[in-house]
Amino acid sequence: MVNRLTQIYTRTGDEGKTGLGDGTRVAKFSTRIECLGSVDELNSIIGLILTENVSQKNILKKIQHDYLILEVSYLSQTIKKLI
Numbered sequence: 001m002v003n004r005l006t007q008i009y010t011r012t013g014d015e016g017k018t019g020l021g022d023g024t025r026v027a028k029f030s031t032r033i034e035c036l037g038s039v040d041e042l043n044s045i046i047g048l049i050l051t052e053n054v055s056q057k058n059i060l061k062k063i064q065h066d067y068l069i070l071e072v073s074y075l076s077q078t079i080k081k082l083i
Contacts, residue, residue: 020075036071043067 017025018033026032046064050057 032074036074039067039071043071 016028018028019025043064046060046067050060050064054060
């Protein structure tokens, strides 16, 4: 039998903010979060397309890889400032 998690408590409350990797909290509707969400959604769509028999798999894989690098680079800008 599987236990279902119906309530999850993070102890940070929901004040309209989300946590970043460096521990800072930013508004959920900030440009940074919107940008990361959009890139992540696009990357997911490319992954879905790659499950089909398409002739452009190599270019799609390259684009998907580049988007992942973009996300990591954007997130690590904050980390670099801390070092």
